[in-house]
Amino acid sequence: MKFSFKHSLTLLSGVAALAVAPAAFAQSCGSVTIANMNWQSAEVLANIDKLILSKGYGCEVELVPGDTMPTLTSMMEKGKPDVAPEAWINAVREPLDAAVKSGKLHYAAASLVDGGIEGWWIPKFLADAHPEIKTIDDALNHPELFPAPEDAKKGAVHNCPSGWNCQITTGNAFKAWDAKKRNFVLVDTGSAAGLDGSIAKANERKQGWLGYYWAPTAILGTYAMVKLDAGVPYDDKAFKSCNTKADCAQPARTDWAKSEVLTVITDRFKKAGGPAVDYLNKRGWNNETVNTLLSWMHSNQATGEDGARYFLKNQAAVWTPWVSPEVAKKIQASL
Numbered sequence: 001m002k003f004s005f006k007h008s009l010t011l012l013s014g015v016a017a018l019a020v021a022p023a024a025f026a027q028s029c030g031s032v033t034i035a036n037m038n039w040q041s042a043e044v045l046a047n048i049d050k051l052i053l054s055k056g057y058g059c060e061v062e063l064v065p066g067d068t069m070p071t072l073t074s075m076m077e078k079g080k081p082d083v084a085p086e087a088w089i090n091a092v093r094e095p096l097d098a099a100v101k102s103g104k105l106h107y108a109a110a111s112l113v114d115g116g117i118e119g120w121w122i123p124k125f126l127a128d129a130h131p132e133i134k135t136i137d138d139a140l141n142h143p144e145l146f147p148a149p150e151d152a153k154k155g156a157v158h159n160c161p162s163g164w165n166c167q168i169t170t171g172n173a174f175k176a177w178d179a180k181k182r183n184f185v186l187v188d189t190g191s192a193a194g195l196d197g198s199i200a201k202a203n204e205r206k207q208g209w210l211g212y213y214w215a216p217t218a219i220l221g222t223y224a225m226v227k228l229d230a231g232v233p234y235d236d237k238a239f240k241s242c243n244t245k246a247d248c249a250q251p252a253r254t255d256w257a258k259s260e261v262l263t264v265i266t267d268r269f270k271k272a273g274g275p276a277v278d279y280l281n282k283r284g285w286n287n288e289t290v291n292t293l294l295s296w297m298h299s300n301q302a303t304g305e306d307g308a309r310y311f312l313k314n315q316a317a318v319w320t321p322w323v324s325p326e327v328a329k330k331i332q333a334s335l
Contacts, residue, residue: 029059029276032269033081035066036304040297041216041290042066042086045111047308048319049085049283055334056327057276072096075105075266082269083280086111090259106270108263108280114287116259117215117227118166120157120173122146123199124224126208135231136177139210143183146208155184158198158211161191165244170212172243172251187211199223216287221295230255275324283322289315309335 032053036046046063053059064081071084072092076099089096099105120136126145133139139146143155157174160166174186189195195211196219202209203223213225230253238252263280270277293315297307312319313335320328 029053029057029274030272031060031062032083032273032276033062033064034083034085035071035081036063037066037068037071037084037086040218040294040304041112043304044293044297044307044311045085047304048311049083049280051308051312051334052279052283052319052323052327052331053276056323056331057274057279059273059276068092072264075099075264079104079266079268082266082273084264086261087264088116088259088261089264090257096264103267106265106267108265108277109282109284110261111263111284112216112261112287112290113284114215116261117287118256118259119212119214119227119230120170120210121213121225121227122208122210123203124226125203125206127226133228135229136173137231139228140177140179140182140184146184146210148185148187151185153183155179155182156187156210157184158187158189158195158209160212161189161195166212166214168246168248169239169243169256172245172248173212173253175248176243176251176253199225216290216294218291218294218298220287221291221293222298234258275327279323279327283319285318289318 034046034049036043050061050063054061066081066084068088069092071081072087072089074080075084076095096105100107120139122133122139127133130142130145133142140155146155146157148154148156157170157179159170159174171186174180174184179186187198189198189211195213198211199209199213199219200223201207213220215227232253233255234257235252235254236257239254239257242248243251243254263283265273265277265280273280293307293311296302296310300306302310312331316328316332323331
C-alpha cells in the first residue's frame with residue numbers, strides 16, 4: 001500500500017495522540033497541596049485523599065504540615081494549601097464564611113458527617129447496667145458509681161489536661177451542675193495519656209468512670225462509651241461569654257456545641273481539579289468508622305499512610321461510593 005506524505009503525517013499524529021492521552025488524563029487534575037493536620041483523624045484522612053487523588057485521578061499531590069488556625073488563615077490570605085480535609089470550622093466561622101462568600105474558598109463535603117462531639121461520657125457497660133442514667137444530672141445523683149481514685153467515698157469527674165480549653169469548660173460545667181455539693185471531686189488527669197489511661201483502666205476493671213471526652217478518637221474505638229445528654233440545649237452566648245473563661249463566676253448549664261467539620265478547598269483547585277473536586281464533594285465518614293480505624297492505628301503503631309492503606313483495603317463499602325467505578329478500580333489496583 002502506498003502512503004502519501006499527507007497520510008503519513010495524519011497517521012503519525014494519531015499515534016502521538018494515543019501515546020499522550022493517558023499522560024494528559026493523568027495531568028487533568030494538576031498539582032494539589034493538602035494540609036496534613038497534626039491530629040490523627042485528620043492525618044489519616046489527608047493520606048486517604050492523597051492516595052485517592054493521585055492513584056484515582058492522576059493528581060500530583062503534596063502533603064504539607066497544618067493546623068486549624070494557621071492552615072485556614074493561609075488559605076484565606078494566600079490561597080494555599082489547596083485542600084484542608086478536616087477543618088473544625090466553629091472557631092473561625094465568621095472569617096471563613098466571608099472567604100466563601102467572596103469566592104476565595106469553597107466548602108466541600110462534611111468530613112465528619114456526625115460532626116465533632118464533645119461532652120461527658122460514661123462506660124457503656126455501666127450505662128447498660130443502669131439505664132436510668134441518661135443525663136449529666138442522672139450521673140451526678142450517683143457518686144457511688146464513679147469512685148474517685150484518692151477517695152472512694154466521693155465521686156469523680158475526670159478533667160482535661162492542663163492547658164487545653166476543655167479543662168476550663170469542664171471545670172465550669174462541674175461548677176454549673178453543683179457537682180461539689182453532690183459529693184464529687186474534679187480529677188486532674190495530667191496529660192492526654194493520663195486521660196486515656198483512666199478510661200482504659202475503668203473499662204478493663206469494670207469500674208465506673210465519668211468525665212469529659214470527644215469524638216472521633218482512638219480510645220472510643222477501643223472502649224465502648226456513651227455520651228450523656230446534657231439535659232439542656234447548647235447556649236452559644238453563655239458558653240462563649242463565660243463557660244470558656246477561666247474566671248467565669250457564674251457558669252451556665254449548657255450542652256457543648258456540635259462542631260461542624262468540613263472539607264475546605266481553594267477557588268483555584270475548584271476550577272482546576274476537574275472530577276477530583278466531585279470526590280471531595282462526596283467524601284465523608286461517620287465517627288464510628290473513624291474511631292475503629294484510629295483504634296487499629298493505635299494498636300499497630302501505624303502512620304497516617306498505613307492507616308489510609310488499611311482503610312482502602314478493608315473498607316471498600318465505605319469509600320467506593322465517593323468515586324466512580326472506574327476510579328475505584330484504579331485505586332484498588334494500586335494497593
